[in-house]
Amino acid sequence: MLERYVGMYEAIASNEHGTARQRVRLEIAEYPHFIRRPEETYVMMRRSCKLEARIWGVPYPEIKWYKDWQPLTESSRHKIQWIEPDHCILTIGDCIGRDQGLYSVTARNIAGTISHSVTVHVEDNESEYSYNTYTRGRQVKSRTKLITDAYDLGDELGRGVTGIVYHAVERSSGRNYAAKVMHGKDAQYRTLFKNELDIMNQLCHKNLVRLHDSYETKDSFNLVSELAGGGELLHSLTKQSFYTEHDIAFYIRQLLWGLDYMHKLSIAHLGITPGDLLIKHPGSRHLLLTDFGLSRRIISFGKLNPLEYGMPEFVSPEIANGKGVGFAADMWSTGVLTYLLLTGVSLFRGSDDVETLNRVKDGHFMFRSEHWNDLTEEARDFISKLIVVDPDVRMDVKQALRHPWLNMADKKPSDDTPKLNTDALRNYYNLYKDWYSHAAVKYHYRRRPLDSCYTHPSRMIIPLVTGSLRSPRREAAHLRLSTGYNNQDTSETAHLDWQAPVIRERRRFTDVMDEEIDDERRNRINKYGADYGVAEKIDDERRNRINKYGAADTYTLRRLRHELGTRPEAHVEADALIESRRDGHAPFFREKPITIPVVIGDRLEMKCLAVGEPKPVIQWFKNELVITESSRMKFREDKDGRCIMTIEPVLNADLGIFKIVARNKKGQTVTRCRVVEATTPMAPDSPEAVDISDTEILLRWKQPSYDGHAPVICYSLQYKEADDIEWITLANNIDQSFGM
Numbered sequence: 001m002l003e004r005y006v007g008m009y010e011a012i013a014s015n016e017h018g019t020a021r022q023r024v025r026l027e028i029a030e031y032p033h034f035i036r037r038p039e040e041t042y043v044m045m046r047r048s049c050k051l052e053a054r055i056w057g058v059p060y061p062e063i064k065w066y067k068d069w070q071p072l073t074e075s076s077r078h079k080i081q082w083i084e085p086d087h088c089i090l091t092i093g094d095c096i097g098r099d100q101g102l103y104s105v106t107a108r109n110i111a112g113t114i115s116h117s118v119t120v121h122v123e124d125n126e127s128e129y130s131y132n133t134y135t136r137g138r139q140v141k142s143r144t145k146l147i148t149d150a151y152d153l154g155d156e157l158g159r160g161v162t163g164i165v166y167h168a169v170e171r172s173s174g175r176n177y178a179a180k181v182m183h184g185k186d187a188q189y190r191t192l193f194k195n196e197l198d199i200m201n202q203l204c205h206k207n208l209v210r211l212h213d214s215y216e217t218k219d220s221f222n223l224v225s226e227l228a229g230g231g232e233l234l235h236s237l238t239k240q241s242f243y244t245e246h247d248i249a250f251y252i253r254q255l256l257w258g259l260d261y262m263h264k265l266s267i268a269h270l271g272i273t274p275g276d277l278l279i280k281h282p283g284s285r286h287l288l289l290t291d292f293g294l295s296r297r298i299i300s301f302g303k304l305n306p307l308e309y310g311m312p313e314f315v316s317p318e319i320a321n322g323k324g325v326g327f328a329a330d331m332w333s334t335g336v337l338t339y340l341l342l343t344g345v346s347l348f349r350g351s352d353d354v355e356t357l358n359r360v361k362d363g364h365f366m367f368r369s370e371h372w373n374d375l376t377e378e379a380r381d382f383i384s385k386l387i388v389v390d391p392d393v394r395m396d397v398k399q400a401l402r403h404p405w406l407n408m409a410d411k412k413p414s415d416d417t418p419k420l421n422t423d424a425l426r427n428y429y430n431l432y433k434d435w436y437s438h439a440a441v442k443y444h445y446r447r448r449p450l451d452s453c454y455t456h457p458s459r460m461i462i463p464l465v466t467g468s469l470r471s472p473r474r475e476a477a478h479l480r481l482s483t484g485y486n487n488q489d490t491s492e493t494a495h496l497d498w499q500a501p502v503i504r505e506r507r508r509f510t511d512v513m514d515e516e517i518d519d520e521r522r523n524r525i526n527k528y529g530a531d532y533g534v535a536e537k538i539d540d541e542r543r544n545r546i547n548k549y550g551a552a553d554t555y556t557l558r559r560l561r562h563e564l565g566t567r568p569e570a571h572v573e574a575d576a577l578i579e580s581r582r583d584g585h586a587p588f589f590r591e592k593p594i595t596i597p598v599v600i601g602d603r604l605e606m607k608c609l610a611v612g613e614p615k616p617v618i619q620w621f622k623n624e625l626v627i628t629e630s631s632r633m634k635f636r637e638d639k640d641g642r643c644i645m646t647i648e649p650v651l652n653a654d655l656g657i658f659k660i661v662a663r664n665k666k667g668q669t670v671t672r673c674r675v676v677e678a679t680t681p682m683a684p685d686s687p688e689a690v691d692i693s694d695t696e697i698l699l700r701w702k703q704p705s706y707d708g709h710a711p712v713i714c715y716s717l718q719y720k721e722a723d724d725i726e727w728i729t730l731a732n733n734i735d736q737s738f739g740m
């Protein structure tokens with residue numbers, strides 16, 4: 001059916017007695033879609049509530065309402081209305097407990113069916129009700145008992161630099177929540193926790209995670225908040241194979257609604273990262289902003305204070321440059337996030353935190369044309385008015401909400417709306433998780449000032465510290481098993497020095513507990529085994545420092561702490577001071593090879609960059625034997641100090657695990673890499689037609705299940721007619737889809 005066939009048709013039947021005519025109008029059907037979906041609703045007992053939806057489709061769809069999957073019909077308390085042109089309303093009057101449940105609306109026409117479900121909560125408690133309907137509720141006060149007295153803690157939902165978030169079920173009500181568990185004994189942690197509690201207590205908005213309860217003991221703080229059951233936005237976006245600019249505008253508008261509410265209360269979020277954008281329910285598009293750990297009240301008169309913390313990629317230039325910080329910092333982060341969501345590219349990300357921060361400080365960036373050209377004019381304008389170095393010139397939240405790009409959020413994408421492939425965003429998400437796997441808490445609070453990356457040879461704010469490497473040890477074991485390679489080097493330092501990147505998976509609660517028990521044990525050994533007697537729980541990094549520097553330095557550290565006070569940044573200053581007094585640094589791999597595919601007979605080049613003071617000496621090992629120079633194997637160093645080993649020609653015997661050791665008088669570090677044979681990839685699946693019009697067709701295919709140990713660079717597309725033998729090449733050097 002083509003557009004040109006739309007119109008009136010007439011059928012004529014004639015016989016010798018006369019003629020009969022029947023007219024019919026032919027139209028192209030349009031799949032039903034929601035212009036506005038009904039929203040989760042809280043209603044007070046004995047009052048009435050409305051669920052409203054706006055639905056469109058051609059022919060106009062038949063609308064049905066259901067309660068807990070049972071069809072609803074009109075009754076004295078249930079009224080179903082339809083108001084032209086597209087407004088569908090279900091009114092429940094005089095609500096009683098039985099009305100609580102899952103309500104669904106479905107729309108069906110000849111083109112297809114859609115449905116959407118939401119929960120209606122009937123509250124009998126006035127304060128719960130007003131709290132849940134986004135007016136200011138009761139103030140949550142911290143209880144001084146264990147959270148586990150009132151909640152059952154389940155799966156780990158995520159971790160950040162300050163705490164671990166678990167799924168929690170309130171025993172008294174059976175309701176689900178998220179509990180952020182933070183450990184830290186010092187007074188400054190208490191101050192930071194109180195700040196987060198205080199800020200959350202003031203927030204009541206549908207796009208901000210709401211606080212429910214709070215607990216504290218002498219060394220732990222717990223915030224129980226609304227559960228975002230749909231997980232992180234990046235997770236839900238990257239599960240799809242594509243999305244459109246309309247989707248991103250829809251999410252960004254919700255983020256701006258949340259920020260607008262905060263800014264009106266004179267509160268700036270100041271720590272927005274992709275991990276703080278959560279989805280309320282699995283499968284829904286309701287965005288929630290969380291993590292108010294860095295939020296602060298901004299006083300509009302007087303001098304703005306600097307902020308020393310954040311995730312480098314998303315902090316604004318005024319934060320990176322140590323200048324006064326206000327609401328505009330949130331707008332910068334929103335701009336960087338919008339660009340990331342639309343292109344999969346994090347604009348300021350460098351190879352390490354130092355490079356990232358330098359780029360942000362500089363504030364200049366290039367919009368890469370290959371991404372930029374794919375975006376609409378409005379999207380480009382929106383981003384370029386947010387990523388502006390001068391905070392006074394940057395668009396504020398009100399202006400951003402009025403920007404024409406956000407009108408897209410309400411529009412349905414048309415057939416020619418470009419589909420944004422999620423591959424780049426998926427790759428970024430893995431890098432993001434990788435950064436967090438280093439930075440996230442193991443047990444204790446770990447926030448570090450941005451500047452600390454300049455004082456550590458790893459050039460990272462939270463370096464991967466020796467001694468905290470439980471997961472990599474698992475990886476090493478996995479590598480040993482999967483390659484059949486039996487590592488002879490079983491000493492503690494050998495596996496503690498393993499520094500391959502780790503991507504932390506969501507783990508079950510019990511796994512986490514096991515690891516913490518491990519930590520506790522190591523703490524005890526340090527506490528009683530060493531003669532300096534540390535009388536408190538110590539986190540991974542401190543333990544590492546104690547092991548590394550010895551007792552004298554622990555005393556120095558304590559004294560310095562005493563002198564400098566107990567602000568969190570004072571700890572880092574103290575660390576930096578101690579570092580500068582020590583003459584030298586143990587080696588640290590700033591660049592290292594991981595897995596290298598190679599063709600037998602070709603040339604192989606392996607590079608690593610180890611830093612340390614004095615400059616470390618590098619040794620390469622294969623099967624625990626030191627590799628020496630030969631006619632096939634050569635070593636050299638480039639101008640930046642990278643150590644490069646070349647093998648030419650590569651033989652079968654060269655495949656396997658290589659070990660690289662960097663040593664200086666302060667210590668040693670080890671990394672391993674794997675050389676695998678690069679072979680031809682398997683064929684991809686047959687192309688699938690994902691979009692077909694009368695003149696165009698879009699073919700898409702999956703990656704081959706085996707890539708021959710090297711990423712597939714491009715594809716060719718060939719076709720032949722059914723009886724032909726010859727394949728004809730349509731296109732070479734193409735991506736995973738092709739439009740003809």
Ligand SMILES: Nc1ncnc2c1ncn2[C@@H]1O[C@H](COP(=O)(O)OP(=O)(O)OP(=O)(O)O)[C@@H](O)[C@H]1O
Nearest residue numbers: 157158159160161162163165178226227228275291
């Ligand atoms: N209410 C919630 N529901 C579901 N998951 C959540 C919730 N709150 C947090 N999470 C998950 O836990 C992770 C860490 O939470 P959060 O950002 O609050 O911790 P943090 O230690 O303050 O982190 P940051 O490093 O960003 O300061 C989030 O990225 C998210 O994946």
